[in-house]
Amino acid sequence: MVHIVDGALSAPVLIGGGVAAAGGIALGLRSLSLEKIPAAGVLSATFFVAALVHVPIGPSSVHLVMNGLAGLVLGWAAFPALFVGLLLQAVFFGFGGVTVLGVNTVTIALPAVLVGLLFRRGVASADSRLAGLSGLLAGSLAIMLTALAVALVLWLSGEAFIPAAKLVVVAHLPVAVIEGLVCAAAVTLIHRVKPDLFGALVAPARPA
Amino acid sequence: MSHAFGHDSTAPTTPGLIQALDPRTRILAAVAFALVTVSLNDLWVLLGPLALAGAALAAARLPPGPTLKRMALMDGFIVFILVMLPFTVPGEAAFTVFGWPASWAGLEQAAAIALKANAIVLMLLSLVGSMEPTTLGHALARLRLPESLVHLLLFTVRYIAVIDAEYRRLRRAMQARGFRPRTNGHTFRSIGYLVGMMLVRALERSERILQAMKCRGFTGRLPLLDDLRYGRADAVFGAGAGVALAALLALDSLHVGPV
Structure with missing residues (x-):
């Protein structure tokens, strides 16, 4: 539900989204030295596949977004990585659109980067419960920020979208809970198995 | 997503006319098509992009069933916004549901969004989705x-x-x-x-x-080996697309109604 399609948003919103996305991507690429591109690419592919995982809610199901976890693992590189994922989804699956690519990138990647910055210390802490809690908050907060950003761009595009914008936020509350729990479990496992994953792309390159 | 990358179920069995074009032409045409389509206002004129996208689908020889199903899947994302629009856009009432009036203006706006979104996605799947993902990367590098x-x-x-x-x-x-x-x-x-x-x-x-x-001597750069070249087909296609898009813009500016 986080994909907005072509035709709904107003021109200033589309242009603003495109410019902001280009800025975020440029910042993200600057943080990626050429040595780290293979790691970023493989992780980006992993988040692409993770977004196809469906989790049942009652009779229906939702697909994971995992943008909070992407922010924790990739830092600013989450911007280009999630952009690549959205581009591939739009071109080969028809999810999203062309003119909205910038807006969709910002609404998903900006929350990812923000929670990444906020909770990076928490997930790297020696205390596994604190790490899990940080993962929970990061996963939930990223989805809520994404829902609020989608609602904001709808609201900026016209008064008539306000009820739809409110519905987007309400509909994402259960998704945020599920994403938080899944993200907490993922962080707990990474914390136990390979804790330096969280610094792999953020910290300066380790000697290979 | 092995069924979408590699052995794709919607990959055409025989390459169509679209596949004879340079990938860059296809990307640029899809972007120009999207920009023109979102800027149109008249509902009748908006049937034009949908027809063009249908023609592109046929020219790319993509199987219509799975491709249209993907388009319909996208509609699932937006249906709740479209359903609410008639009730939230003020205007003359077309009908009422449980005492809530639905306006003509809202219905028209919802129809316009649905037409634009579907035409653009169909064109994107036909022009760009019909190429190898690696080719997309090479074409974007050349762009x-x-x-x-x-x-x-x-x-x-x-x-x-x-x-x-x-x-x-x-x-x-x-x-x-x-x-x-x-x-x-x-x-x-x-x-x-x-x-x-x-x-x-x-x-x-x-x-x-x-x-x-x-x-194997990786220094941080991947040489991109390709032989992308613009040909006569690209010139013909580019001219045709330019005329079609200009005609849509002209029709729209003549026809523009109280939408």
Whole structure:
């Protein structure tokens, strides 16, 4: 539900989204030295596949977004990585659109980067419960920020979208809970198995 | 997503007219088409882009069934916005549902969004979705996208099928141990461990990839080998597309009604 399609948003919103996305991507690429591109690419592919995982809610199901976890693992590189994922989804699956690519990138990647910055210390802490809690908050907060950003761009595009914008936020509350729990479990496992994953792309390159 | 990257179920069996064009032409045409289509206002004129997209679908020889199904899947994302519009846009009432008046203006706006979204997605799937993902990367590099972004795209495309196979393997192992997804904490925790494990393995795989690449003299740049060339077909197609898009814009400015 986080994909907005072509035709709904107003021109200033589309242009603003495109410019902001280009800025975020440029910042993200600057943080990626050429040595780290293979790691970023493989992780980006992993988040692409993770977004196809469906989790049942009652009779229906939702697909994971995992943008909070992407922010924790990739830092600013989450911007280009999630952009690549959205581009591939739009071109080969028809999810999203062309003119909205910038807006969709910002609404998903900006929350990812923000929670990444906020909770990076928490997930790297020696205390596994604190790490899990940080993962929970990061996963939930990223989805809520994404829902609020989608609602904001709808609201900026016209008064008539306000009820739809409110519905987007309400509909994402259960998704945020599920994403938080899944993200907490993922962080707990990474914390136990390979804790330096969280610094792999953020910290300066380790000697290979 | 092995069925979308590699052995794609919607890949055309025989290349159509679209596949004879340079990938860059197809990307630029799809973007121009999207920009023109979102700027149109008249509902009748908006049938034009839909017809053009249908023609492109036929010219790309994509199987109509699966491609239209993908388009319909996208409609699922927006249907709730469209359904609410008639009730939230003020205007003359067309009909009422449980005492809520639905306005003509809102209906028209919802129809315009649906037409635009579907036409653009169909055109994108036909022009760009019908090429190899790697070709897309090469074409974007030739269109002067930053080199590191193109490399990121190429690595992502390369490893989606690999990671997807890994995901399926892990999922099968869970199933063999009796895992059935339900709405409960156990499911969320198991899926979380699954995603975490995929990330751990992905990073370890990327370390092996980097070492193997260094072993073969990787200096941080991937030479992109391709022989993309604009030809006469591209000139003809470009001219035709330019005329069609200009005609749509002209019709729209003549016809513009109280939408």
